[in-house]
Amino acid sequence: MTSQIAQRFIERVNDRSIVIGIVGLGYVGIPLALAALRRGIKVIGFDIDQKRVDDLNAGKSAIKHIPMDLIVEGVKTGHFLATTDFDRMAEPDALLIAVPTPLTKHREPDLSYVVKTTEAIGKRLRREQLVVLESTTYPGTTDEVMRPILEKATGLKSGEEFFLAFSPEREDPGNPDFGTSTIPKVVGGDGADALAMSMALYGALVVKAVPVSSTATAEAVKLTENIFRAVNIALVNELKGVYSAMGIDVWEVIDAAATKPFGFMPFYPGPGLGGHCIPIDPFYLTWKAREYDITTRFIELAGQINSRMPYIVVNKLAELVDMKVRKNLSDSRILILGIAYKKNIDDMRESPALKLIELIEKRGAHVEFHDPFIPVIPATREHAELTGRKSVPVSKESLAGFDAVLIATDHDELDYGAIVRDSKLVVDTRNACARKGVMAENVFKA
Known part of the structure; x- marks a missing residue:
């Protein structure tokens, strides 16, 4: 049976008088805000980036694939406000945290953003507020890291007073079929009231809220989803090498296997893993598992296979440049096509293209890139030396100046027919040319 506090919260959700605060206005936070605005719920967005805040309040966003119509309307009606003033955190009824959870250089969890955000909330937390972490992390983070910080800072007790x-x-940025509102949300609460409040809140925002028994279980669900993908991608990456040695096209094999209506789900190889989840999440579990003296050999092997893919691609590129162009890679000019981590978006988080540029340049080659969605490489944690590099135009004249074109991201708007026609050598890591029906003697899969 829910408490009176929980009942009042649920009533405010139902009559849409609730106010939601979202901490972190990026690839997760902005879609969350849009989901709330779509339901007529007021949103206060918090971020440390003043430019991002100013842009959002002006109806602009640096994330191209996210429409801003609801934000613009929300600003006009007073239903949306972005701010860097964290003192206003006491105003919302619920605070949803969507901040980065990257890895350190030693492949260990970096919870600094979560900790700093929790500390900031602890200075302003009031009774009856709901705090929800959305950032991917290891099982136990909410209970073992966040709760002690909040209880110590406030003197309030989780499950009773907050x-x-x-x-x-x-x-899934750029997914045309599913967005925040149409994807079910798994919810785990620290106690029955927290679960009931969270279920009501997300039930109002998305198509379905799915309850689980604890916050740790909910944290494990997210890791499991992405480990599943990482392991299967590692499998097809390994199969690619085996089948290539046999003269078999792994993409043809996968497409044919996918015609089976049960027992098979297609995953595809690539030049490495990218994005905010798959390259990172498995390491959160392997790190936590060591606390229990457990070695996650299967997961770690998948990570090793996927991490090796950029090296394998560069070796294949060097071999093809030598055989087909009659040049050493060290003397070559290479054009990377696409540096987003997946097609048709401007998201570069953990993009394998950055590692490809680094490895090719270490071999002495001159590298440039073209990406219709990313005109300039932004600052990144691991590739600061690439910051500020600009996308070069693609034309018959410019392609003639490169010894090879390496397709790292298969954006749909690229003219693969013209690229193949005007290039000396095309090395395709995404099977993009074949999928567009463009195959020629100068196109090779890698």
Whole structure:
């Protein structure tokens, strides 16, 4: 049976008088805000980036694939406000945290953003507020890291005076079929009231809220989803090498296997893993597992296979440049096509294209890139030396100046027919040319 506090919260959700605060206005936070605005719920967005805040309040966003119509309307009606003033965190009824959870250089969890955000909330937390972490993390983070910080800072008790939950984000940037509102949300609460409040909140925002028994279970759900993908991608990456040695096209094999209506799900090889989840999430579990003296050999092997892919691609590129162009890679000019981590978006988080540029340049080659969605490489944690590099135009004249074109991201708007026609050598890591019906003697898969 829910408490009176929980009942009042649920009533405010139902009559849409609730106010939601979203901490972190990026690839997860902005879609969350849009989901709330779509339901007529007021949103206050918090971020440390003043330019991002100013842009959002002006109806602009640096994330191209996210429409801003609802933000513009929300600003006009007073239903949306972005701010860097964290003192206003006491105003919302619920605070949803969507901040980065990257890895350190030693492949260990970096919870600094979560900790700093929790500390900031702890300075302003009031009674009856709900705090929900959405950032991907290891099982136990909400209970073992966040709750002690909040209880110590406030003197309030979780589950009685304030409420704590975990609901993992499930964003897939650029997916034309599923968005925040149409993807079910898993919810785990620190106690029955926290679960009931979170279920009501997300039930109002998305198509379905799915309850689980604890915050740790919800945290494990997110890791499991992405480990599943990482392991299967590692499998097809390994199969690519085996089948290539046999003269078999792995993409043809996968497409044919996918015609089976049960027992098979297609995953495809690539030049490495990218994005905010798959390259990172498995390491959160392997790190936590060591606390229990457990070695996650299967997961770690998948990570090793996927991490090796950029090296394999560069070796194949060097071999093809030598055989087909009659040049050493060290003397060559290489054009990378696409540096987003997946097609048709401007998201560069953990993009394998950055590693490809680094490895090719270490071999002495001159590298440039073209990406219709990313005109300039932004600052990144691991590739600061690439910051500010600009996308070069693609034309018959410019392609003639490169010894090879390496397709790293298969954006749909690229003219593969013209690229193949005007290039000396095309090395395709995404099977993009074949999928567009463009095959020629100068196109090779890698």
